[in-house]
Amino acid sequence: MQLLHTIRTKFAPVLSQWLPDQNSLQASLDRIVASRDASLADYQANVAMPLQKIVGKPPLEIAQAIVQGLQMGDLCSEVSIAGAGYVNLRLSNSFLANACEAAYQSDKVGLQGAQEPKTFVIDYSSPNVAKPMHVGHIRSTVIGDSISKILRFLGHHVITDNHLGDWGTQFGMIIYGYKHFRDDAAFQKAPVAELGRLYRVVQRIIGYQSLVANLETLERNTKLAAEKLQSLTEKQSAAPNDKKLQKELKSAANAAKETAAELESAKLSIANAQSDSSFIERCRAHPQLESRVLKETSKLHHGDKENLGLWEAFLPHCKEEIHGIYERLNVQFDHELGESFYHDMLPAVIEELMLKELATHSEGAICVFLDGFDAPMIVQKQDGAFLYSTTDLATALFREREFEPDACLYVVDHRQSEHFQKLFAVLAKLGLTHTTFKHVSFGTVMGQDGKPFKTRSGENIGLESMLDEAIARAWEVVCNPNRIKSFGMELTEEEKRDIANKVGIGAIKYADLSHNRTSDYVFDMDKMVQLEGNTAAYIQYSYARTRSILRRASGEEFQITDWPAASIQIAQPAERALAMQILRFEDTLMQSTHDYLPSVVTDYLYELAKLFSSFFDQCPVLKAETPELIRSRLKLTELTGRVLKQGLELLGIETVERM
RNA sequence: GGGGUCAUAGCUCAGUUGGAUAGAGCAACGGAUUUCUAAUCCGUAGGUCGUAGGUUCGAAUCCUACUGGCCCUGCCA
Numbered sequence: 001m002q003l004l005h006t007i008r009t010k011f012a013p014v015l016s017q018w019l020p021d022q023n024s025l026q027a028s029l030d031r032i033v034a035s036r037d038a039s040l041a042d043y044q045a046n047v048a049m050p051l052q053k054i055v056g057k058p059p060l061e062i063a064q065a066i067v068q069g070l071q072m073g074d075l076c077s078e079v080s081i082a083g084a085g086y087v088n089l090r091l092s093n094s095f096l097a098n099a100c101e102a103a104y105q106s107d108k109v110g111l112q113g114a115q116e117p118k119t120f121v122i123d124y125s126s127p128n129v130a131k132p133m134h135v136g137h138i139r140s141t142v143i144g145d146s147i148s149k150i151l152r153f154l155g156h157h158v159i160t161d162n163h164l165g166d167w168g169t170q171f172g173m174i175i176y177g178y179k180h181f182r183d184d185a186a187f188q189k190a191p192v193a194e195l196g197r198l199y200r201v202v203q204r205i206i207g208y209q210s211l212v213a214n215l216e217t218l219e220r221n222t223k224l225a226a227e228k229l230q231s232l233t234e235k236q237s238a239a240p241n242d243k244k245l246q247k248e249l250k251s252a253a254n255a256a257k258e259t260a261a262e263l264e265s266a267k268l269s270i271a272n273a274q275s276d277s278s279f280i281e282r283c284r285a286h287p288q289l290e291s292r293v294l295k296e297t298s299k300l301h302h303g304d305k306e307n308l309g310l311w312e313a314f315l316p317h318c319k320e321e322i323h324g325i326y327e328r329l330n331v332q333f334d335h336e337l338g339e340s341f342y343h344d345m346l347p348a349v350i351e352e353l354m355l356k357e358l359a360t361h362s363e364g365a366i367c368v369f370l371d372g373f374d375a376p377m378i379v380q381k382q383d384g385a386f387l388y389s390t391t392d393l394a395t396a397l398f399r400e401r402e403f404e405p406d407a408c409l410y411v412v413d414h415r416q417s418e419h420f421q422k423l424f425a426v427l428a429k430l431g432l433t434h435t436t437f438k439h440v441s442f443g444t445v446m447g448q449d450g451k452p453f454k455t456r457s458g459e460n461i462g463l464e465s466m467l468d469e470a471i472a473r474a475w476e477v478v479c480n481p482n483r484i485k486s487f488g489m490e491l492t493e494e495e496k497r498d499i500a501n502k503v504g505i506g507a508i509k510y511a512d513l514s515h516n517r518t519s520d521y522v523f524d525m526d527k528m529v530q531l532e533g534n535t536a537a538y539i540q541y542s543y544a545r546t547r548s549i550l551r552r553a554s555g556e557e558f559q560i561t562d563w564p565a566a567s568i569q570i571a572q573p574a575e576r577a578l579a580m581q582i583l584r585f586e587d588t589l590m591q592s593t594h595d596y597l598p599s600v601v602t603d604y605l606y607e608l609a610k611l612f613s614s615f616f617d618q619c620p621v622l623k624a625e626t627p628e629l630i631r632s633r634l635k636l637t638e639l640t641g642r643v644l645k646q647g648l649e650l651l652g653i654e655t656v657e658r659m
Numbered sequence: 660g661g662g663g664u665c666a667u668a669g670c671u672c673a674g675u676u677g678g679a680u681a682g683a684g685c686a687a688c689g690g691a692u693u694u695c696u697a698a699u700c701c702g703u704a705g706g707u708c709g710u711a712g713g714u715u716c717g718a719a720u721c722c723u724a725c726u727g728g729c730c731c732u733g734c735c736a
Contacts, residue, residue, distance in 0.1 A: 030676075037679075046678050049716055059716075083679050084716070128736070169735060365734055374661065374732070381734045388736050417663070418731055444729080483698075515672070520729075522671065531698055533684035541698055549695050595675060603673070617700045
């Protein structure tokens with residue numbers, strides 16, 4: 001149910017006497033919120049204080065007038081005024097009980113759903129298929145999947161699209177690699193692994209060559225920075241109190257330090273590479289590899305038979321690989337329209353931009369210049385090739401025609417925010433003004449050292465091995481024989497595998513979703529698999545406990561099966577706290593979709609699981625005083641389980657009946 | 660140089676349209692168990708919300724400046 005809306009509706013007639021205008025009335029109603037401190041109130045209306053200017057009376061007097069005018073009916077057991085003029089509400093136990101009853105009878109745990117369903121296109125995951133997927137891809141995939149599920153559950157029309165990078169430079173790299181470095185036997189045996197190896201071989205050579213090529217510039221810059229620092233230091237000693245100079249000195253010192261460190265690390269990498277003689281030989285044999293790779297890419301894009309043939313041969317293998325990962329993550333898409341799908345539409349995009357005089361030639365490229373940005377959006381390179389900005393424009397135009405969405409969400413990392421600002425500005429100029437485009441950005445996954453999460457040698461961490469490790473650790477903890485024996489549970493091997501799998505994958509997903517989407521977070525496998533505190537396992541465990549009680553109830557010892565027909569009673573503090581949290585489910589989902597924050601849902605579920613634990617501790621279910629109470633609590637337990645399961649499902653996390 | 664973003668307990672983090680005494684988890688300490696699954700519950704301790712101003716009934720939250728970190732900044736995606 002939409003609890004907040006129900007409460008706010010009661011306030012509307014009273015507040016409208018001072019706020020005849022709909023907008024200001026709504027703004028005032030929005031100040032009625034769940035109380036942060038449950039000991040003060042369940043809900044609080046912070047409406048009287050801002051009204052003092054409009055009404056011309058002290059807040060306390062206004063609050064009194066509000067309370068006198070309110071017709072809360074059965075909803076509240078207590079309405080009071082506190083502090084500077086807060087109107088505090090205490091929901092009545094009978095209301096909570098009835099509302100839980102209704103939620104229990106409903107097939108969607110009481111969900112009313114969106115009044116005006118909208119159409120969303122959600123673009124997420126979108127990896128480059130020829131490269132191995134790494135930890136950086138997990139956020140987009142997991143966040144996008146969760147947002148899609150929540151919106152869909154609320155009744156919106158959601159179209160998910162995995163915009164695969166299946167047409168870019170990385171294919172030039174593996175095509176070049178395949179032509180020159182392939183191991184046929186290895187390719188026969190495991191094509192994806194071999195392609196991955198070829199990608200890394202080519203990447204390493206390009207990396208080395210670019211380091212060598214830039215070494216001179218780097219040395220010069222380092223020298224210049226050091227000289228600048230030197231001269232500023234001299235000036236500083238002449239004028240020690242010049243603040244501007246001090247600032248300059250500081251930034252010069254930083255710059256000198258940075259360039260020196262960069263030079264040092266470049267030299268080190270080069271020295272390391274040079275100790276590998278076969279590698280150096282390869283580099284000599286393939287000079288200027290980057291431009292050779294670009295040529296292969298360009299040939300592919302221009303329909304070269306051989307390259308197109310290789311691309312067609314590689315792509316199914318690459319797709320199979322990532323589909324394997326999606327299967328493990330239990331993530332599905334409605335569409336998988338990659339970059340290659342849009343290739344033929346790109347010239348028309350440029351044509352339209354030129355025709356509408358949005359794009360101009362500049363320095364040999366075709367660019368769209370936008371107010372507020374120094375650099376233009378480049379849509380066609382000097383060499384005639386298109387860029388991802390061109391593809392993104394074509395994609396947006398295609399989706400507009402095909403799906404007619406109300407909103408398009410791009411779940412992409414925050415470093416691309418400027419790209420999306422430009423993209424959206426151009427789309428607006430192209431007349432796509434009735435669709436809301438939104439970059440749902442997210443922060444970087446950091447290592448323990450506070451730097452982007454990489455292996456010690458600087459490589460990205462493979463997604464597959466990360467999932468394997470999470471599952472292995474989940475196994476160790478969950479299927480620990482001592483623990484299982486301690487409460488006499490016998491699990492088959494198959495059941496153990498299933499549990500370890502769902503707990504391990506759940507741990508990774510939950511760790512990602514529970515952090516605020518926009519902030520960076522430190523990746524800590526120990527912690528996320530630790531199964532204590534704010535983790536998926538704690539919630540999954542709570543769910544398993546609800547199932548355990550229900551299993552026992554209908555088992556031989558108690559033989560109770562008639563609780564669905566009984567009525568829910570709310571009396572104990574732990575019962576009412578649990579009931580109220582259950583009823584806040586829909587409000588939580590709506591709040592979560594307001595700015596696409598799955599962490600709102602994780603917080604909610606964690607709180608619900610904690611409240612259930614308290615309830616479990618303080619309110620015996622099967623050993624309650626009366627048969628009626630036993631049945632009431634069984635019903636509440638079942639309802640809690642349903643919400644926990646549904647909530648986890650919206651996060652893409654599965655549950656188990658026993659763990 | 661320009662722009663973006665972040666700074667909250669020892670650690671990892673919540674705190675979204677400004678609301679009452681700033682909250683969790685971990686780590687530390689103390690209690691509860693013949694268990695409806697102790698992977699639990701209850702409690703103690705821990706803070707000048709980066710600094711300085713401003714806006715107002717009220718600021719961790721909004722504005723300005725400063726300090727520090729990360730990111731982006733014309734032909735990769």
